[in-house]
Amino acid sequence: MAIATTSVTAACQSAKRASRALAGAETASKDRALERLAELLGERSADVLEANAADLTDERAAGLTEALRDRLTLTEERIAAMAEGVRAIAALPDPVGEELDRRRLDNGLDLRKVRVPLGVVSVIYEARPNVTVDCAALTLKSGNAIVLRGSSYAERSNAALAALVREAAVEAELPEGAVELLAGDRSELEQLATAEGLVDLVIPRGGEGLKQALKAVATVPVMYAAAGNCHVYVHADADLEMARRIAFNAKVDRPGVCNAAETLLVNAEVAGAFLPGILADLTDAGVVLVGDGRAQAAAAGTDVGEADDADWDTEFLGMKMAVGVVDSLAEAIAHVNAHGTGHSEAIVTGSDDVAAEFTEDVDAAVVYVNASTRFTDGFVFGMGAEIGNSTQKLHARGPIGLRELTTTKYVVHGDGQVRG
Amino acid sequence: MAIATTSVTAACQSAKRASRALAGAETASKDRALERLAELLGERSADVLEANAADLTDERAAGLTEALRDRLTLTEERIAAMAEGVRAIAALPDPVGEELDRRRLDNGLDLRKVRVPLGVVSVIYEARPNVTVDCAALTLKSGNAIVLRGSSYAERSNAALAALVREAAVEAELPEGAVELLAGDRSELEQLATAEGLVDLVIPRGGEGLKQALKAVATVPVMYAAAGNCHVYVHADADLEMARRIAFNAKVDRPGVCNAAETLLVNAEVAGAFLPGILADLTDAGVVLVGDGRAQAAAAGTDVGEADDADWDTEFLGMKMAVGVVDSLAEAIAHVNAHGTGHSEAIVTGSDDVAAEFTEDVDAAVVYVNASTRFTDGFVFGMGAEIGNSTQKLHARGPIGLRELTTTKYVVHGDGQVRG
Numbered sequence: 074m075a076i077a078t079t080s081v082t083a084a085c086q087s088a089k090r091a092s093r094a095l096a097g098a099e100t101a102s103k104d105r106a107l108e109r110l111a112e113l114l115g116e117r118s119a120d121v122l123e124a125n126a127a128d129l130t131d132e133r134a135a136g137l138t139e140a141l142r143d144r145l146t147l148t149e150e151r152i153a154a155m156a157e158g159v160r161a162i163a164a165l166p167d168p169v170g171e172e173l174d175r176r177r178l179d180n181g182l183d184l185r186k187v188r189v190p191l192g193v194v195s196v197i198y199e200a201r202p203n204v205t206v207d208c209a210a211l212t213l214k215s216g217n218a219i220v221l222r223g224s225s226y227a228e229r230s231n232a233a234l235a236a237l238v239r240e241a242a243v244e245a246e247l248p249e250g251a252v253e254l255l256a257g258d259r260s261e262l263e264q265l266a267t268a269e270g271l272v273d274l275v276i277p278r279g280g281e282g283l284k285q286a287l288k289a290v291a292t293v294p295v296m297y298a299a300a301g302n303c304h305v306y307v308h309a310d311a312d313l314e315m316a317r318r319i320a321f322n323a324k325v326d327r328p329g330v331c332n333a334a335e336t337l338l339v340n341a342e343v344a345g346a347f348l349p350g351i352l353a354d355l356t357d358a359g360v361v362l363v364g365d366g367r368a369q370a371a372a373a374g375t376d377v378g379e380a381d382d383a384d385w386d387t388e389f390l391g392m393k394m395a396v397g398v399v400d401s402l403a404e405a406i407a408h409v410n411a412h413g414t415g416h417s418e419a420i421v422t423g424s425d426d427v428a429a430e431f432t433e434d435v436d437a438a439v440v441y442v443n444a445s446t447r448f449t450d451g452f453v454f455g456m457g458a459e460i461g462n463s464t465q466k467l468h469a470r471g472p473i474g475l476r477e478l479t480t481t482k483y484v485v486h487g488d489g490q491v492r493g
Numbered sequence: 494m495a496i497a498t499t500s501v502t503a504a505c506q507s508a509k510r511a512s513r514a515l516a517g518a519e520t521a522s523k524d525r526a527l528e529r530l531a532e533l534l535g536e537r538s539a540d541v542l543e544a545n546a547a548d549l550t551d552e553r554a555a556g557l558t559e560a561l562r563d564r565l566t567l568t569e570e571r572i573a574a575m576a577e578g579v580r581a582i583a584a585l586p587d588p589v590g591e592e593l594d595r596r597r598l599d600n601g602l603d604l605r606k607v608r609v610p611l612g613v614v615s616v617i618y619e620a621r622p623n624v625t626v627d628c629a630a631l632t633l634k635s636g637n638a639i640v641l642r643g644s645s646y647a648e649r650s651n652a653a654l655a656a657l658v659r660e661a662a663v664e665a666e667l668p669e670g671a672v673e674l675l676a677g678d679r680s681e682l683e684q685l686a687t688a689e690g691l692v693d694l695v696i697p698r699g700g701e702g703l704k705q706a707l708k709a710v711a712t713v714p715v716m717y718a719a720a721g722n723c724h725v726y727v728h729a730d731a732d733l734e735m736a737r738r739i740a741f742n743a744k745v746d747r748p749g750v751c752n753a754a755e756t757l758l759v760n761a762e763v764a765g766a767f768l769p770g771i772l773a774d775l776t777d778a779g780v781v782l783v784g785d786g787r788a789q790a791a792a793a794g795t796d797v798g799e800a801d802d803a804d805w806d807t808e809f810l811g812m813k814m815a816v817g818v819v820d821s822l823a824e825a826i827a828h829v830n831a832h833g834t835g836h837s838e839a840i841v842t843g844s845d846d847v848a849a850e851f852t853e854d855v856d857a858a859v860v861y862v863n864a865s866t867r868f869t870d871g872f873v874f875g876m877g878a879e880i881g882n883s884t885q886k887l888h889a890r891g892p893i894g895l896r897e898l899t900t901t902k903y904v905v906h907g908d909g910q911v912r913g
Contacts, residue, residue, distance in 0.1 A: 093854065096853070096854075097853050097854070176875055178868075178873065178874070178875065180868075180873075182864055182868060184874060184875075186891075191886050191887075192856070192886070273886055274886075274887065288712060292708060294885065294886070294887045296887070312909070315908075315909040318909060318911050319909065319911055321911075322911035322912060322913065323911075326911070326912055326913040327913070428906070432902075432904045433516070433517050434513070434516075434517070436612070437902070438902065438903060439902070439903040439904075439905060440902060440903070440904055440905070441905045441906075441907065442904075442905070442906045442907065443906065443907045443908055443909055443910075444602055444905060444906070444907030444908075444909070444910040444911075445910065445911045445912050447911070447912035447913070448598075448600075448602060448905065448910070448912055449903075453598065453600075453912075454598070454604060454903070455596055455598065455604075465714065466611050466612070466693055466694075466714070466900035467611075467694065467714045467716070467887060467888040467900065468887040468888040470900050470901050470902070471901070471903050480886035480887070480890050481890050481891070482852075482857070482858065482859070482860060482890070483858060483859040483860070483869075483874070483891050484852045484859075484860050484862075485859060485860070485861045485862070485864060485868065486848070486861075486862045486863065486864070487861065487862065487863045487864030488735075488863055488864075489732070489735040489738060489739065489863055489864070490863075490864040490865065490868070491738050491739055491741075491742035491743075491746070491864075491865045491867070492742060492746055492865050492867035492868055492873075493742065493746040493747070493867070
């Protein structure tokens with residue numbers, strides 16, 4: 074194993090040193106490292122699979138649920154998909170050096186605002202080895218060093234993959250410290266979140282527990298890869314066949330992810346016409362339904378349990394959905410703003426005015442008209458890949474891609490200007 | 494007095510309600526409110542001056558230093574300058590609705606990324622009544638509600654000014670809650686910094702004590718209006734006359750502000766030729782000098798004390814400067830990155846390559862070539878005004894103007910698209 078467990082401070086210091094060289098690295102060098110990484114993933118897939126098998130047969134892994142075990146498992150196909158993702162990132166434009174503004178001030182100063190890397194980014198993630206490669210590739214391309222803090226369940230898989238990234242970086246004459254890997258010790262979290270001056274941004278990918286743990290201690294900036302309590306609202310003038318497809322897709326296509334819908338809201342005028350069909354579809358697909366009294370009454374024989382207060386605020390992340398009937402667009406918007414997490418919200422309507430009111434008044438990262446919430450994704454949005462999805466309003470809102478991993482610098486040239 | 498002391502929660506809730514209406518407000522309404530505010534500042538200046546006189550004669554004010562008393566004092570001229578500032582903000586482009594990206598995705602979805610207001614911004618500030626008007630005007634133009642938390646020393650002045658802003662807002666049919674004012678009770682800080690769901694951003698303007706107090710408790714995002722330990726580095730190939738003007742201006746023009754220089758670094762090759770002149774200039778202007786051994790040796794009779802370790806890390810905010818001699822550009826850059834606060838850094842050099850290395854490798858919000866650090870300012874940068882200066886890397890770096898008070902929203906239109 075090329076990477077030994079290392080202390081948090083040593084890892085962060087190494088990353089910090091590397092970040093200085095990376096900030097000035099040529100696009101060609103970074104792309105060469107990524108192309109080489111994609112090759113290495115192919116050439117060394119047997120090593121990676123061997124490490125992964127050791128993680129999967131470790132006694133620690135015995136307690137994993139089938140779903141978590143599946144996320145931990147690598148295959149030739151999954152490794153090939155990682156390599157393809159890395160090549161896609163190499164093909165994206167380099168955000169570093171992008172000029173966002175340029176002006177000649179009245180006093181003759183030449184002012185430019187340019188994108189520069191953040192410096193050192195730390196990602197804290199669950200037992201999904203592919204995240205190791207996705208995140209390292211995104212930070213490398215954006216000129217940042219990364220301190221990866223993976224799960225101990227994936228220790229050997231992560232180490233094997235991080236070693237390939239480092240090898241590729243060094244072959245492209247980029248610093249080895251571009252990628253540092255921590256092993257998954259619980260005490261590392263607080264150390265990372267308080268590494269002021271060494272870590273510029275922490276991105277936790279994980280549940281509410283991780284988020285709260287970091288909030289309590291973090292002194293470095295944290296960008297939360299967020300929960301999604303997403304809604305589909307069917308207005309009175311909706312094409313009900315379209316609404317049925319969208320509501321079904323938003324819930325069922327991949328219920329375990331943050332852009333899946335958790336609540337279906339229907340205007341009272343069409344509840345009787347719309348609900349029996351969609352509720353039967355959802356039930357047939359295995360979705361457990363809960364609803365308010367009017368939704369239950371309109372269900373026409375489909376089993377809808379009674380929703381309690383907590384249901385409207387819950388990201389089920391599975392085959393369960395809450396169904397509510399509202400009397401107006403305003404009531405729908407108020408419900409979404411009161412219960413949503415500001416991730417992805419959809420309306421189905423035939424009216425441009427209604428759509429405009431919904432998109433303007435709903436306070437969320439992404440607002441859809443006549444489309445499924447499932448599209449919120451850096452790849453779908455043309456950003457190549459994402460390191461997570463942000464529901465906070467500062468710095469980045471929505472998918473976190475290459476540009477979101479940068480900051481800016483004003484570079485001002487003069488010929489002796491002084492003030493006053 | 495139109496505005497009574499109000500509870501933090503009630504103020505934040507009122508601002509939150511107002512923020513919804515403000516987010517959709519027409520540019521013309523917002524500009525009309527600002528134009529009316531500028532008029533009211535003229536028409537009611539006597540009321541404002543009366544309130545200010547009451548603050549100045551309050552027994553609390555007896556303990557203020559002359560400098561703090563001056564910042565608290567309003568005059569007809571200062572009120573007219575505020576009005577002029579408000580008109581300048583009215584004349585700026587509205588950032589809300591600005592389209593940052595628009596793409597047709599392969600699946601036919603029409604994706605737009607647009608600027609929207611943050612929501613509710615809270616500014617915590619010292620006893621400077623003009624900040625009340627500056628900040629309220631910036632947030633109003635950017636479609637945000639504001640919760641102002643001023644100093645108790647300026648209680649009556651702030652109340653008089655905030656009442657004018659509210660009157661102007663209401664005349665333009667904007668909600669009164671657009672501007673809420675808290676009185677300056679210490680317990681308000683923690684309440685504001687933990688008002689999750691009500692306050693979207695807190696901007697403290699004040700010293701290190703305030704910053705640390707907020708860091709310890711804040712759960713809502715905080716953007717720190719930052720300290721500036723700024724440097725001027727004079728390279729071996731500099732035009733020494735230019736360097737003398739720049740170094741003098743950066744220190745002396747206005748030593749109490751964050752973009753003033755605190756340390757002068759000089760390349761050893763020109764220390765003997767450069768330092769005697771500039772050090773005499775600085776001493777003549779009343780600057781107390783401390784330096785390393787080589788700076789002391791090159792001072793040629795000017796009194797330079799011995800710098801201790803802390804001097805290199807201190808924002809003097811006054812007539813004191815540290816002077817150091819370095820052997821190379823690399824040493825200068827390393828010194829700046831080790832001791833600077835990432836605010837504003839300047840090099841004086843005749844070489845484009847040297848300039849490029851400095852601007853690339855120095856990690857700061859603004860990097861100057863052959864110009865004074867004093868230019869870092871939202872007004873000078875053409876942003877109209879600023880609510881502070883950020884040295885953090887996330888969201889906003891450098892002057893915080895109208896755009897920096899916004900976030901983004903993806904608005905996606907489809908015709909029934911589903912995923913998978």
